[in-house]
Amino acid sequence: MGQKRARDPKAQVAEANKRKKAVKSDAGSSEDHGSIAVDDLNWKEVAMPDRMEDAEGFFGLEEIEGVEIIKQGDGGVHFKAKSGKPTQSILKPRSEDDGDEWNGFSDEDSSEKSTATEKTPAQTEVKEDKKSKKDKKKEQNKAKKEDQKSKEQKPKASKPAQGQSIKAGLGFAALDDIEEDDSVDVSAWDGLNLSPEIFTALSKMKFSSPSAIQKASIPAILDGHDVVGKASTGSGKTLAFGIPIIEHYLDKRGKQEEQSDQAEKNKAPIALILSPTRELAHQLGKHIGELIANSPDTNARIALITGGMSIQKQQRQLATADIVVGTPGRVWEILSTGTGLIRKMQKIQFLVVDEADRLLSEGHFKEMEDILNALDKKQAGDIADMDQEEEEERSPRQTLVFSATFHKDLQQKLAGKSRWSGDDMLDNKASMEYLLKKLNFHEEKPRFIDVNPESQMAIGLKEGIVECPAMEKDLYLYSVLLYYPKNRTLVFTNSISAVRRITQLLQALQLPVFALHSNMAQKARLRSIERFSSPTANPSSILVATDVAARGLDIKGVNCVIHYHVPRTADAYVHRSGRTARAGESGKSILICAPDEVVGVARLAGKIHAKKARKADDPEGPSKKIPLESLDIDRRVVARLRPRMGLAKKITDSTIAKEKVNTEDNWLRSAAEDLGVEYDSDEFDQSKGRGRGRGGGRERREKEASETSKSEMAGLRAELKQLLSQRVNIGVSEKYLTAGRIDIDALLRGEGNDAFLGHLDPLTF
Numbered sequence: 001m002g003q004k005r006a007r008d009p010k011a012q013v014a015e016a017n018k019r020k021k022a023v024k025s026d027a028g029s030s031e032d033h034g035s036i037a038v039d040d041l042n043w044k045e046v047a048m049p050d051r052m053e054d055a056e057g058f059f060g061l062e063e064i065e066g067v068e069i070i071k072q073g074d075g076g077v078h079f080k081a082k083s084g085k086p087t088q089s090i091l092k093p094r095s096e097d098d099g100d101e102w103n104g105f106s107d108e109d110s111s112e113k114s115t116a117t118e119k120t121p122a123q124t125e126v127k128e129d130k131k132s133k134k135d136k137k138k139e140q141n142k143a144k145k146e147d148q149k150s151k152e153q154k155p156k157a158s159k160p161a162q163g164q165s166i167k168a169g170l171g172f173a174a175l176d177d178i179e180e181d182d183s184v185d186v187s188a189w190d191g192l193n194l195s196p197e198i199f200t201a202l203s204k205m206k207f208s209s210p211s212a213i214q215k216a217s218i219p220a221i222l223d224g225h226d227v228v229g230k231a232s233t234g235s236g237k238t239l240a241f242g243i244p245i246i247e248h249y250l251d252k253r254g255k256q257e258e259q260s261d262q263a264e265k266n267k268a269p270i271a272l273i274l275s276p277t278r279e280l281a282h283q284l285g286k287h288i289g290e291l292i293a294n295s296p297d298t299n300a301r302i303a304l305i306t307g308g309m310s311i312q313k314q315q316r317q318l319a320t321a322d323i324v325v326g327t328p329g330r331v332w333e334i335l336s337t338g339t340g341l342i343r344k345m346q347k348i349q350f351l352v353v354d355e356a357d358r359l360l361s362e363g364h365f366k367e368m369e370d371i372l373n374a375l376d377k378k379q380a381g382d383i384a385d386m387d388q389e390e391e392e393e394r395s396p397r398q399t400l401v402f403s404a405t406f407h408k409d410l411q412q413k414l415a416g417k418s419r420w421s422g423d424d425m426l427d428n429k430a431s432m433e434y435l436l437k438k439l440n441f442h443e444e445k446p447r448f449i450d451v452n453p454e455s456q457m458a459i460g461l462k463e464g465i466v467e468c469p470a471m472e473k474d475l476y477l478y479s480v481l482l483y484y485p486k487n488r489t490l491v492f493t494n495s496i497s498a499v500r501r502i503t504q505l506l507q508a509l510q511l512p513v514f515a516l517h518s519n520m521a522q523k524a525r526l527r528s529i530e531r532f533s534s535p536t537a538n539p540s541s542i543l544v545a546t547d548v549a550a551r552g553l554d555i556k557g558v559n560c561v562i563h564y565h566v567p568r569t570a571d572a573y574v575h576r577s578g579r580t581a582r583a584g585e586s587g588k589s590i591l592i593c594a595p596d597e598v599v600g601v602a603r604l605a606g607k608i609h610a611k612k613a614r615k616a617d618d619p620e621g622p623s624k625k626i627p628l629e630s631l632d633i634d635r636r637v638v639a640r641l642r643p644r645m646g647l648a649k650k651i652t653d654s655t656i657a658k659e660k661v662n663t664e665d666n667w668l669r670s671a672a673e674d675l676g677v678e679y680d681s682d683e684f685d686q687s688k689g690r691g692r693g694r695g696g697g698r699e700r701r702e703k704e705a706s707e708t709s710k711s712e713m714a715g716l717r718a719e720l721k722q723l724l725s726q727r728v729n730i731g732v733s734e735k736y737l738t739a740g741r742i743d744i745d746a747l748l749r750g751e752g753n754d755a756f757l758g759h760l761d762p763l764t765f
């Protein structure tokens with residue numbers, strides 16, 4: 001049996017300090033007797049679920065095999081290799097200079113300093129490991145050479161990152177596993193004046209060159225400008241502001257002496273990043289966390305402040321955070337608790353408004369306004385309290401606004417100068433205008449960086465449209481899903497009830513499907529995204545979502561986006577479609593469209609592609625064509641899938657109706673109880689039926705569906721199961737396989753579409 005231990009960096013440092021003293025006093029003796037201290041063992045990290053946010057204080061688990069425990073007189077324990085195993089087999093590998101810890105050049109007496117910053121042997125090793133890798137990279141990377149020189153003269157603190165919620169790759173074992181050749185040449189980033197730490201991180205993250213928005217925004221932000229950045233979906237906007245924030249952190253840290261615990265407690269965050277959804281906030285934190293985790297000796301702490309998580313924990317994280325990422329509602333909830341947090345937040349160097357058009361124009365309006373007002377409002381006693389030197393040193397707060405959808409006139413609007421001109425993508429001009437004034441840029445003219453003025457759509461994106469009868473959208477959705485097996489697909493709808501229904505429907509059809517909408521508990525939301533996006537997930541996974549998933553979510557390997565409902569606005573279409581074809585990949589976006597929706601779609605597509613269409617035809621004239629490819633679903637497919645869909649619908653409708661009746665019934669029963677009257681469901685149903693006009697039919701259908709008996713349901717399920725166990729035959733005689741234009745070789749190679757029997761022209765566009 002392997003031994004396990006919980007891994008808590010904080011506790012480890014304290015424990016290691018104690019142990020080190022003990023080890024020094026009996027140095028040399030322990031290994032002589034084959035007994036080994038806990039920290040000298042070659043612990044292996046146990047893989048944990050990605051998200052452990054609420055597991056207070058529990059950072060991880062490590063295990064070791066082949067050891068025996070030796071109890072000591074003082075109650076302590078040591079370990080030795082199991083009989084028959086060499087001691088070396090359980091010992092942690094040592095680096096050459098393991099004995100002496102390298103603390104960098106310092107004027108301070110190292111013995112004094114060591115009490116505060118002494119590392120566990122494991123940490124020392126990691127540090128040395130990171131350094132030697134960096135040295136190797138130095139040889140490879142010409143641009144890093146000069147910067148490295150100055151870095152080596154600068155001692156840098158390497159404290160454990162306590163309270164950091166989402167720093168990726170903290171595990172020592174994970175670091176040990178890093179291959180020497182896992183880095184890439186990052187010389188393309190040379191011109192951006194980045195520090196060696198960031199170069200190392202970019203190299204490890206395999207980002208060989210900056211994206212256009214990064215190339216344009218990073219220097220402007222590093223130069224202290226306010227920036228409004230516009231770039232297509234999936235083009236790397238997060239690091240366009242994330243890198244300068246970390247650069248600022250590194251710069252500030254370089255200038256500071258080792259901070260006392262008190263100073264550490266009082267420190268203010270350097271950045272507040274606001275995002276419209278919880279999922280996006282998590283993702284932003286994770287992405288910037290990865291940058292931090294891959295930057296050597298960089299321990300910037302991120303506090304994630306979103307709804308659905310423990311408020312107390314978030315308050316604690318906020319107290320020591322360098323970067324705050326959150327949704328406006330929860331950020332305001334915490335700031336307004338009146339515990340001095342507003343004053344702290346007023347010292348931030350960067351205010352980032354991600355997905356700005358949404359954040360500034362929809363439901364977050366009120367909280368955004370409160371936060372912005374609070375950041376700018378002078379607090380009573382500010383002048384007296386303000387540390388004069390600190391205030392003088394501090395440069396004005398930079399405001400960074402990013403999105404894929406903005407109007408070109410935004411710069412004018414941001415400066416509050418002129419009226420909106422021409423057509424725009426935004427829903428609510430008035431609220432936008434109001435909030436743009438509110439953003440309080442420190443520069444009169446923020447830098448407006450629009451790296452792809454031609455289109456907000458990603459280059460690798462193909463757009464198609466499937467026309468179908470209004471009542472058959474489910475059938476056509478199912479058909480498209482079967483046409484594209486092994487595609488990770490996001491299906492967007494316009495309502496929560498549609499998400500629920502479609503998810504159940506596709507589940508009944510045995511497809512690997514997950515749901516995401518804002519009425520779900522936060523944990524369930526994160527679980528859905530995680531299951532859908534996990535590299536080990538079924539490659540045909542489907543996520544059915546409302547527009548809560550439309551903005552910013554960066555899920556690897558989404559090949560297809562389906563709009564089950566036509567999006568309400570052009571920018572919603574851009575952002576939904578932007579969940580695929582990210583970071584230079586290709587992808588497809590397919591609208592399922594009823595005849596009466598076609599006109600709306602034409603208008604929508606016209607707005608989005610106005611420029612492209614004009615350019616191709618007549619550069620000056622209005623756009624004519626819908627640039628969406630019309631996709632023809634083979635009628636045989638639709639016909640053959642209809643029976644399955646009929647059964648799946650009956651099962652789903654009945655399940656949903658039963659749930660609804662139960663909920664209603666429970667509610668009425670408890671309301672009757674509260675009122676002290678008796679509740680008779682039949683009597684209530686009869687009275688409900690009386691005098692009803694519209695909607696009565698639906699209610700009757702629901703009631704009928706809810707009355708499907710258990711045995712009827714079992715019958716339906718069995719019938720559907722039987723149908724689903726067979727491939728959909730689209731014109732093959734099962735007796736004579738070769739008669740149906742089957743590519744037997746392809747089938748044997750495991751290619752082709754497993755769902756169908758017979759030849760099917762693929763839906764390529």
Ligand SMILES: Nc1ncnc2c1ncn2[C@@H]1O[C@H](COP(=O)(O)OP(=O)(O)OP(=O)(O)O)[C@@H](O)[C@H]1O
Binds near residue numbers: 207
């Ligand atoms: N320089 C780079 N080289 C390669 N990949 C990159 C680079 N920068 C970022 N990426 C990757 O590109 C993907 C998209 O980045 P990001 O989420 O920042 O896009 P975005 O522009 O914010 O998209 P959206 O508008 O949808 O929010 C991420 O997976 C990220 O890891």
